[in-house]
Each structure stands twice: as structure tokens, then as C-alpha cells.
Amino acid sequence: MARPRPPGAIVFFSLVFSVAGLSPAAAADDGKTEGEVLVSFRDTLRSSDGSPPGPLRSWGTTGPCNGNISSWYAVSCHGNGSVQGLQLEHLGLAGLAPDLGSLAVLPGLRVLSLSDNQLTGPFPNVSALGVLKMLYLSRNKFSGVIPDGTFRPMRGLRKLHLAENDFSGPVPGSITSPRLLELTLAHNRFNGPLPDFSQPELRFVDVSHNNLSGPIPGGLSRFNATMFQGNEFLCGKPLPVACDPADLPAAAGGVGVSWLASVAASLMVLGVLLAVVGVATGVLGRRRRRRRRAAARSAGSEGDQTPSNPKLQTAPCVNISQAASTSAAVLGSGNFGSSYKATLLDGRSEVVVKRFKDMNGVGREDFSEHMRRLGRLAHPNLVPLVAYLYKKEEKLLITDYMTNGSLAQLLHGSKGSILDWGKRLRIIKGAARGVAHLYEELPMLTVPHGHLKSSNVLLDGDFTAVLSDYALVPVLTASHAAQVMVAYKSPECVAKGKPSKTSDVWSLGILALEVLTGRFPANYLRQGKQQGNADIAGWVSSVVNEERTGEVFDKDMAGTQGHEEEMLKLLRVALACCEADVDKRLDLKAALASIEEIKDPPPPEPGDSSTGAA
Structure with a gap:
């Protein structure tokens, strides 16, 4: 059944697909076709x-x-x-x-x-x-x-x-x-x-x-x-x-033991983080030690607000000496602050602790209410927020750890070749579903995600996309959000200074182009101009217009044979999501529907690890 082309999608003429011959009708086991x-x-x-x-x-x-x-x-x-x-x-x-x-x-x-x-x-x-x-x-x-x-x-x-x-x-x-x-x-x-x-x-x-x-x-x-x-x-x-x-x-x-007790007794959040930061950067001075002792004395007041939602808990501060049996490692730093991987005392549970220093857009009560709202979200394509800590000078958010790291690490590191076409398509589908769930659950936000990029797309053991750093705009200062959030780099923000309801769709389109091309969007920023990541869409469009579409796709992407038409479909949807004119850009429902229509490649046979799990 023919399906309508998404509005604003580009028609491609440069790749011609031929079929050597039609396969005979497959037969069922009972003799019928x-x-x-x-x-x-x-x-x-x-x-x-x-x-x-x-x-x-x-x-x-x-x-x-x-x-x-x-x-x-x-x-x-x-x-x-x-x-x-x-x-x-x-x-x-x-x-x-x-x-x-x-x-x-x-x-x-x-x-x-x-x-x-x-x-x-x-x-x-x-x-x-x-x-x-x-x-x-x-x-x-x-x-x-x-x-x-x-x-x-x-x-x-x-x-x-x-x-x-x-x-x-x-x-x-x-x-x-x-x-x-x-x-x-x-x-x-x-x-x-x-x-x-x-x-x-x-x-x-x-x-x-x-x-x-x-x-x-x-x-x-x-x-x-x-x-x-x-x-x-x-x-x-x-x-x-x-x-x-x-x-x-x-x-x-x-x-x-409850999750709260596990976090409080095993993670030792603040002590571990300050210890790691002190060793890694050498900046743990006397003033921080005084602050930490004061925090330890006030632990009861910091962590005594237990939300009604059992999934999300506030994490009490503890003294550093109690953290001796807890291991932690620096994962890296980003626009918001540093991230740490911590292993709990049971030796099995691993979490990520993110430390935010520029998250003072609201006071304690509003911050806690927003964190509880995020803690109620439950979706296979959203990393769960399991605990948080509010302090005036910094905030800590604790989430599950994803074994395969971020999409950016794999796509642009030395392991991009393991992301075949099937995995990449499933990653984009998962990201789109995660964003759609945020739009359903947080309709009051202009940009329910706001920071969708490949480093915030985490991959679990089965390479399922799990989104992180979502819905943080309400608790950030406006100036910091405008400076670092991806949605604020969309064309409408460049032109008018404000994101739109489809700024997340623009980010999704950029993400899809990054996955298809294997190219880092920031490499296409125009010198001296604040055009944002949308320039990768301009590059793709120029190559397509010159009838060189075959040059767009990542040469390291395996499993593409026989799936060129599906790859083109995703490319068309991505470019329709990247329309600079908001009125011509796909809305999220249309984008999700178009992406869902793209057929997954067949699952691998048992014992075949070349294309990942079904």
C-alpha cells in the first residue's frame, strides 16, 4: 500500500535500485503459498x-x-x-x-x-x-x-x-x-x-x-x-x-534492603564525589572540607524529604570516611558538569552520578517537585532518574548506568563499525519513541527534551537507545540553558532567540543525519556564524542535489546491502525534521510515524553476532 511522502521531504534521483528478478512466491509448510x-x-x-x-x-x-x-x-x-x-x-x-x-x-x-x-x-x-x-x-x-x-x-x-x-x-x-x-x-x-x-x-x-x-x-x-x-x-x-x-x-x-537504603549506605554520594574530585583535580581545599563537614551535620535536613514515588529518592550527604568500600570512576565532563560511575557495595549495582553547578533556575521546593515529576517517568527509551541531591552550590542526579556508553563514543570512536544499519535504525527509533513519551508526559514544556544529541543517547547491553539529560530546562538558569542546550541552537533560536515546539524535532533530525553519515555535526559549524548544528543538513542537501547521495552514508556502516531504500527513507525524514522554517518542519507525531514505517532488517540467526540482538 503506497504511503504519502512526508511533507517537506526531498525526492532523490541519484541512486537507482534495480531488482535482478522477482523471487518466486514463498511457500508455506502446508503447500499453500x-x-x-x-x-x-x-x-x-x-x-x-x-x-x-x-x-x-x-x-x-x-x-x-x-x-x-x-x-x-x-x-x-x-x-x-x-x-x-x-x-x-x-x-x-x-x-x-x-x-x-x-x-x-x-x-x-x-x-x-x-x-x-x-x-x-x-x-x-x-x-x-x-x-x-x-x-x-x-x-x-x-x-x-x-x-x-x-x-x-x-x-x-x-x-x-x-x-x-x-x-x-x-x-x-x-x-x-x-x-x-x-x-x-x-x-x-x-x-x-x-x-x-x-x-x-x-x-x-x-x-x-x-x-x-x-x-x-x-x-x-x-x-x-x-x-x-x-x-x-x-x-x-x-x-x-x-x-x-x-x-x-x-x-x-x-x-x-530498599533502594533508598542501598543508595544511602553504599553510594555515599557526596563523599565519593568530593573524594574523586579531590584526587583528580587537586582542588579539595580547606574550605570544601569545612563545607563537607557542615553538609554531613545537616544530612538529616538535606535528605529527609522522601517523595511519595518510591522510585525516586533524595540522597542524604555523608562523611567521606564512610565511602571507603565504594568504588567510583570519572566518566568525563560536559556542558553541565562532571559525571562519575559508582559501584555500590553489593558489587553488582552500578549507577552514574552527575554533578551540576549551573542548575539554580528554581529554589529547593520547585526543584524537588520537578525531579519527582521526572522520577515518575517510565519508558524503555529514557534513562530512569533514581535519586537526587539538592544543595545550593551544586545538584547531584543519580541514574542507571548503561553498559555500552553513549552513541557519540561508539559512532565517533574506534568502534563505529559495530553499529550496523540495523542497530542504527533501532537507535533512531528508540530515540524518537523516548522524545515522543516526553511530549506526552510533559506537555507543559516547550522543549520536553531540550538537549538531544548523540552524547546524550546512551546504549544498553542490547544497543537500545536510552535518552539522558532530558527535561532540564525548567531548573536551569535561562542564560545557561541558552548557552549549552542543543534546542537553543535550532534555526528559530538563532533567528528569534526562542525554541519552538518542534526544536526537539530539529535535534532528532540532526541526530538521524549524524547516525546515517557518521559525521560529527559540530564539524559543519560555519566559522563566524551562529548557524548551529543544522549545517550538517545543509551539507547533506548539497550532496544530494548534486546527485551524489551515495557519498552521504557512513562507509563504516555494515549491513546496508539490500536496505538502501530504507536508508533513503530515513534520510528523507531526517531532512524534513531539519527544515529551517518551523511551519514546514515535521511535527513530532508525523516524524515518529514516518520513522516507525521504516522496516527493520531481519533479526540475526542464533549464533550470528554480526548485527546484534533482535
């Missing part, structure tokens, strides 16, 4: 008015796949021309779930999404889909108990999203697939204890707002407290609710 299987499946679907879903009516005029290029709406394809995924979201599907077992004859099916519809009835039978890697059923009207062994045949399941339905009963034990990466069960009516999770790759879990009870398993204790909120009878780390010893497993060895 994959197209015939999908058409039969489509005919079982109904919208709320009883008619077939409109966007799917064009199915059947051709085969669904031409190599890795999809010819059908909502279908994605493998490079060999077989069906890889069905993304049937937002189609108004109603009634009982269709028979998903009929799709088991599609040998390459790895992704299935029926999210954001109105499907009812019990959990659909997915036991026949043993090779499925990603299943998305969130935001429907499913209900009832999920049988305990439902997911046992799906040993390769990576992502399972069931949020915002009406499921009840215990969480099925078979949900702990050995390769699980993401699990969302939020806003259902699951009850009883959580099963134990020990997957080393597990990166995101949200079981909030259910009726769960008992201790949080050790394999989940490393996640943020907001992922468990709304379950009155859950206890143990990371919640600030200690379990009754009688409720703990025999091997637990005692009562769990």
Missing part, C-alpha cells in the same frame, strides 16, 4: 463494524514479499522473500482473537503484533508458534487466566507485551523464556507471586498496577521501583518495602 495463508487469515478478521479491515483489502493482488521488500500493508519480509512479521496494530479489530495457530505454517514468522485493537476473550492459543520471537498484544480487551504452560514451546521468545488488558490469575511460570529481553504485564489483574527470572539479557520488565504479592525475585531486583508500583502486597528490593522474613525464600538469607 504464504500469500494464500495470509489472505485466509485476513478473512477471519473483523473490524468493530463487522467489515474486513480496510488497509488489508489490498492483500492478494501480488505476492506479499519481493525479497526483503514488502508489497503488502503491515507485512515485513526476510531477505529470502518469506514473511517475517505481521504488524496489525490500530486496525480497529474487534471480537474474539483469530486462530493464530493457522499462521504456524509460515516458517519465517518471527514477529506478530495485534496491539491497540479491541479484541476480546481469553488469551489466544500461541503454542503452535514455537519460532515466534516477538509477540505484542497490549491495549486490547483480553481477559481471563493464561494457562501456566502457554509459553513453554516458545523457547526463543524475546519480547512479550501484554499490558493494558484484563488478564487475571497467576503469572504463568513458562513466561520466563531463556532468551527473554522485554516483558510488559502492566495494568492487568494478575495476582500471586512473580516467577523467578534469571535471564542475563533481560533488559525491561514492567508488572506495575496488578494485584501481585510476595517478594520480588532476585533476578528482577535490579529494575526500577516504578516497574512494580501499584501492587500493594509486593515487597523487597527495589521497593522501599521490606519483606516479612517469614515470606522470604529460605535461600534469601534475610530481609531485602
Whole structure:
């Protein structure tokens, strides 16, 4: 199904893509073509008015796949021309779930999404889909108990999203697939204890707002407290609710410790930082020692305001001598101040402490309220704020540590080659989703992020983009924000001195161009002119206009063969985001929708580490 070109996008003529020949229609395991299987499946679907879903009516005029290029709406394809995924979201599907077992004859099916519809009835039978890697059923009207062994045949399941339905009963034990990466069960009516999770790759879990009870398993204790909120009878780390010893497993060895206690007893925030700064810079003089002793004496008043949100806590000051068993390392310094990586006393938990010196835009009460607001944010593409410290002369913000560092470090360091096309596309999609969530949750801010750049795009162990340094404009002095924040370097700020509601979109476009080209935006600043980072867009446009588009893309980017059209799509969206005229620039919803339409390359086969995890 043809899709409209984003407004303001540039049409490219310099690259011509040819297809040597059309692959024969892929065959399903039952002798039918994959197209015939999908058409039969489509005919079982109904919208709320009883008619077939409109966007799917064009199915059947051709085969669904031409190599890795999809010819059908909502279908994605493998490079060999077989069906890889069905993304049937937002189609108004109603009634009982269709028979998903009929799709088991599609040998390459790895992704299935029926999210954001109105499907009812019990959990659909997915036991026949043993090779499925990603299943998305969130935001429907499913209900009832999920049988305990439902997911046992799906040993390769990576992502399972069931949020915002009406499921009840215990969480099925078979949900702990050995390769699980993401699990969302939020806003259902699951009850009883959580099963134990020990997957080393597990990166995101949200079981909030259910009726769960008992201790949080050790394999989940490393996640943020907001992922468990709304379950009155859950206890143990990371919640600030200690379990009754009688409720703990025999091997637990005692009562769990809350996140606040862990931060206060292990991180020793102020002492560690001042010690590190003293060793690293030699500026820890007598005046700071007096200040630190005074801070230690006032620790009770500094840290006694415990927010109602259990995820975010104020961190009390402590004396430096208490920090002897805590390790810390300087990560670097930026526009705001220095960053430190600290390892807690348990030897497993690592956090980042950022020290801000120019964050006096508001007083203590307003600062604390804004930090609590940020602490309530929960999204897989936003680094969680887990604690903060307010002092007149400096502020400390404590966040999770991301193992792969920043996008800037990898992209412009010696490891840029490990960021293949698939990883880069997923990074941009994650960044766009993170910004979109900020716009939804912080609509009162003109620039809900304000400082989107590659050094503030962190990468977890699976190279998922996680945004940092977001929503800080309200607590910065206006002059400092205008000096250092990326949004204030947008064309409208250069011309009028103020950011717009789409300044973050401009930053997103610059980020996408940086990812595609591998070039650092600051290298394109015009000498003597305050044009901001938008000049990389000018360079890209000039190269494209000269019909040399092939020169734009990063030569170190692997995994591009066969995906040139998708790369061009992202390039077009990025340039549309970088329109100097705000009225012609894409708004965030249009930008996100256009980016989401770009198809991910097929996930790697097991044992293939060349393109990252699916």
C-alpha cells in the first residue's frame, strides 16, 4: 500500500535500485503459498463494524514479499522473500482473537503484533508458534487466566507485551523464556507471586498496577521501583518495602534492603564525589572540607524529604570516611558538569552520578517537585532518574548506568563499525519513541527534551537507545540553558532567540543525519556564524542535489546491502525534521510515524553476532 511522502521531504534521483528478478512466491509448510495463508487469515478478521479491515483489502493482488521488500500493508519480509512479521496494530479489530495457530505454517514468522485493537476473550492459543520471537498484544480487551504452560514451546521468545488488558490469575511460570529481553504485564489483574527470572539479557520488565504479592525475585531486583508500583502486597528490593522474613525464600538469607537504603549506605554520594574530585583535580581545599563537614551535620535536613514515588529518592550527604568500600570512576565532563560511575557495595549495582553547578533556575521546593515529576517517568527509551541531591552550590542526579556508553563514543570512536544499519535504525527509533513519551508526559514544556544529541543517547547491553539529560530546562538558569542546550541552537533560536515546539524535532533530525553519515555535526559549524548544528543538513542537501547521495552514508556502516531504500527513507525524514522554517518542519507525531514505517532488517540467526540482538 503506497504511503504519502512526508511533507517537506526531498525526492532523490541519484541512486537507482534495480531488482535482478522477482523471487518466486514463498511457500508455506502446508503447500499453500504464504500469500494464500495470509489472505485466509485476513478473512477471519473483523473490524468493530463487522467489515474486513480496510488497509488489508489490498492483500492478494501480488505476492506479499519481493525479497526483503514488502508489497503488502503491515507485512515485513526476510531477505529470502518469506514473511517475517505481521504488524496489525490500530486496525480497529474487534471480537474474539483469530486462530493464530493457522499462521504456524509460515516458517519465517518471527514477529506478530495485534496491539491497540479491541479484541476480546481469553488469551489466544500461541503454542503452535514455537519460532515466534516477538509477540505484542497490549491495549486490547483480553481477559481471563493464561494457562501456566502457554509459553513453554516458545523457547526463543524475546519480547512479550501484554499490558493494558484484563488478564487475571497467576503469572504463568513458562513466561520466563531463556532468551527473554522485554516483558510488559502492566495494568492487568494478575495476582500471586512473580516467577523467578534469571535471564542475563533481560533488559525491561514492567508488572506495575496488578494485584501481585510476595517478594520480588532476585533476578528482577535490579529494575526500577516504578516497574512494580501499584501492587500493594509486593515487597523487597527495589521497593522501599521490606519483606516479612517469614515470606522470604529460605535461600534469601534475610530481609531485602530498599533502594533508598542501598543508595544511602553504599553510594555515599557526596563523599565519593568530593573524594574523586579531590584526587583528580587537586582542588579539595580547606574550605570544601569545612563545607563537607557542615553538609554531613545537616544530612538529616538535606535528605529527609522522601517523595511519595518510591522510585525516586533524595540522597542524604555523608562523611567521606564512610565511602571507603565504594568504588567510583570519572566518566568525563560536559556542558553541565562532571559525571562519575559508582559501584555500590553489593558489587553488582552500578549507577552514574552527575554533578551540576549551573542548575539554580528554581529554589529547593520547585526543584524537588520537578525531579519527582521526572522520577515518575517510565519508558524503555529514557534513562530512569533514581535519586537526587539538592544543595545550593551544586545538584547531584543519580541514574542507571548503561553498559555500552553513549552513541557519540561508539559512532565517533574506534568502534563505529559495530553499529550496523540495523542497530542504527533501532537507535533512531528508540530515540524518537523516548522524545515522543516526553511530549506526552510533559506537555507543559516547550522543549520536553531540550538537549538531544548523540552524547546524550546512551546504549544498553542490547544497543537500545536510552535518552539522558532530558527535561532540564525548567531548573536551569535561562542564560545557561541558552548557552549549552542543543534546542537553543535550532534555526528559530538563532533567528528569534526562542525554541519552538518542534526544536526537539530539529535535534532528532540532526541526530538521524549524524547516525546515517557518521559525521560529527559540530564539524559543519560555519566559522563566524551562529548557524548551529543544522549545517550538517545543509551539507547533506548539497550532496544530494548534486546527485551524489551515495557519498552521504557512513562507509563504516555494515549491513546496508539490500536496505538502501530504507536508508533513503530515513534520510528523507531526517531532512524534513531539519527544515529551517518551523511551519514546514515535521511535527513530532508525523516524524515518529514516518520513522516507525521504516522496516527493520531481519533479526540475526542464533549464533550470528554480526548485527546484534533482535
